[in-house]
Amino acid sequence: MGKAEDKNILIRKGRIIDPAKKTESSADVFIKDGIVEKIGKNIKVAGSDIEVIDAGGLVVCPGFVDMHVHLRDPGFEDKETIESGAMAAVKGGITTVACMPNTDPAIDSEHAVKYIMEKSINAACRVLPVAAMTKGLKGRNITEMGLLSQAGAVGFSDDGKCVADSMLMYEIMRYSNQFGLPLILHEEDYNISKYGLVHEGHYSSMLGLEGISGLSDDLMIARDIMLAGRSKAKVHITHLSTAAGVEMVDKAKKDGIDITCDVTPHHLFFDDSVLSSFNTNFKVKPPIRSSEDRKALAEGIKSGVIDAVASDHAPHLDTEKNTTFKLAEFGTIGLETLFSAAYTKLCREEKLSLAEFISLITCGPAKILNIDAGKMEEGREANITVIDTEAEQRIKRGDFISKSKNSAFIGQKLRGKIVCTISKGKLVYNNK
């Protein structure tokens, strides 16, 4: 018959986690022609053309949704492509990614959105375009949000940049509201961050590295909360990094503002004490902040203020990272370590329940983007991840299949490993 990945699949005796209902059960899952045919105990199916996955002792859950990814396509295909990024995603158990528009050209036209949609048809996972808020991400003119949303954009963002003009930001909010799509906001006050490389605090002071104060994020978060309150827009603060940010989003939610937020595994995992190594993979934006900020982010997850964990996968070439700290590009890759890095910190150290954590990388982001993902139900296309939560591995540069290798997690010991990923109904990753 057909290729192994086209076979029908039976996942046996897995610990099934339904993150939306936060329930667990032990059951089998049968996938026929790419569709979840049945979830239940002791499923009996006949036929030789069945791929059986023994999931005894393993977790079976919906494929992950990573709502903040840079696929660098079009324009920077030497760093990553839709194809290579999607392969890295499924290796990380991710079956849906939302890709950011800071490509070349930027995803700011109907044509560019269609390019992503078409190029991702054959990708290993679903790729959903986030379109630019302003033309060319220049922070001056609003994009054709109507055309972009009709073409398939799932949100708007100038990620990597922040609209400095407050009046323009207010109009962006009012207009985006018409289309019901979220604005994904990278918060940064350039007057503060301009020369900065790392979090401004004890370590920047001692190491002589130019600082980026937490105020850079906080002032813009405060502004955008006020603008969102007035415009009634749906706003999402991405890669939240500060304690004050968590506090402000918490209050805004209580005040009835339509606001959500996400945090990256690297901001949850590291604090600025790692900077003394001058390892350029720790140069990210927003910067890895103080231990107090890190703790506040973890608390924000536990208290439910934070709605999603997203990688901010930011591939860069070796030549852009193997240089001085000042000259190195900002960013770390994160698709392949999304689960294990956050799981190690949140579940193993901070004692968050596995179901709660999984909801942050499945139904949590799916709800923010208002997309049909992060669920595992009979009759739906199979997007399923099988995880060995007991596995432990030291991350090595050679482990990564992403085109770029700039991971902040190289050398770290992480818990949890993706065993299999079924994406778009097919077994696309099998490490069993």
Next chain:
Amino acid sequence: MLSKKSLLDIESLELEDIKLILSNTDSFLEISKREVKKVPTLRGRTVFNLFFEPSTRTRTSFEIAAKRLSADIINFSAAGSSLKKGESIIDTLKTILSMKVDLIIIRHSDSGTAKMVDGFVDIPVINAGDGKHQHPTQALLDLYTIKKRFGQLKGLKAAVIGDFLNSRVARSNMELFEKTGMDVTLVSPAMFLPEDFSEFKVRYSIDDVIEDCDILYMLRMQLERQDRKFYPSIMEYNRFLSLDMERLKKMKPESIVMHPGPVNRGIEISDEVMDLSGKLAEKIVIEEQVTYGVAVRMAILYLILS
């Protein structure tokens, strides 16, 4: 032998290393006073002066130190080098390593570069100043100068004045002075202090320390390293932070004035003080710092390479 192969920062220096460097400096200082200022100690060893940032004093000081020890020293400066043709630092290092040198002395405008270079090569590396981070040999020669004057270090009151935000000398000296038991006070306006120096004692005016300090360490105002200029004016600086005759006269009899050079005349120190002669001039040890700098660097080269 030092406890580590390279000299990158003050933090990784053990107290034993510091003692060893100071005690060896005495004998190397003696060589510099001879008529034939050369010993064969490092004959046949090749030292590479890798300077990505303009420098006359430090580069020359290392060059003289290496030559007095009979090492071969090669000077590389970024101006006129292949870096202008887009060669990366890593490729430059590979080229240097292929030529089988024994030690690299690195100066670079970006913080952390010495550590990066050390991580890339197996041979020892000496940090001759990396951005706003560290300048350990400057701190060690300053410490030697102080030891020469006072005999001991513990309990001495050191006041460091000026631009801490942009100064690598400040970071190395503060750490080394504290490490050796001195009582350190930083004098600086808010905009010249990094965000978190909260563990140090801070004053805002030179007048708060002038009568009580043993060492008045004037930092160079790093005009070339300031990303944004927030300080209102030189007149304001003079009023609160500069050393002039009036202030010099208020200092304790045995106290000294230091500066890593080159002095911005009229900013850190007035012309009058700089050109002083007679008894009061003995307080100004800037030239001794330079003289001892060669001997300290000889000691460091010797301890690392032999």
